[in-house]
Amino acid sequence: MPLLSLTELRESLPAVQRLSDDMLGRLRDRGEAALAVYLRADTDVTVPSLVSASRTVYLDGPTDEDSRVLDLWSQLGLPVTAVSSVEQDTDGDRAYSTTVSSADYELVDGRTLELLPNASDGWGSGRRYIRVTCTAGYDESSTPDD
Numbered sequence: 001m002p003l004l005s006l007t008e009l010r011e012s013l014p015a016v017q018r019l020s021d022d023m024l025g026r027l028r029d030r031g032e033a034a035l036a037v038y039l040r041a042d043t044d045v046t047v048p049s050l051v052s053a054s055r056t057v058y059l060d061g062p063t064d065e066d067s068r069v070l071d072l073w074s075q076l077g078l079p080v081t082a083v084s085s086v087e088q089d090t091d092g093d094r095a096y097s098t099t100v101s102s103a104d105y106e107l108v109d110g111r112t113l114e115l116l117p118n119a120s121d122g123w124g125s126g127r128r129y130i131r132v133t134c135t136a137g138y139d140e141s142s143t144p145d146d
Helices: 005-010 021-037
Strands: 053-059 069-071 080-088 105-108 111-116 130-136
Touching: 005 021, 080 105
Parallel strands: none
Antiparallel strands: 053 130, 069 111, 080 130, 105 111
16 A cells, blocks of 8 residues: 555645546556665565565664664664564574564664663674564555655
């Protein structure tokens, strides 16, 4: 389901009034897919979209500014609403056999994962060292104004 309905598009863009629903729908879908690719929001989905969906993102490690923070926004380009799992590749075999307990981190502002002060471990670093499975994107019923 796309973020904008055809009615919303027609209200926002008077120049498209003459287009058929089919043509306008195809243009809307292609535009949203192109925007999702441009924003790098096409991670792990079949059709690039800005709509909320389950996504998997691979991170190299924490931010340079703070070793306790993982920046999901810079990788997804979408707000994160839930985190299903965080796993680390401690052996370098891409098996991601080390699971980080959800009690060790929190999602902050839909943009970052931050280790809690009482966390038993820290974030590791290395190429594609951390795998985060999450729900990210915009809710179809409340599209962002911008």
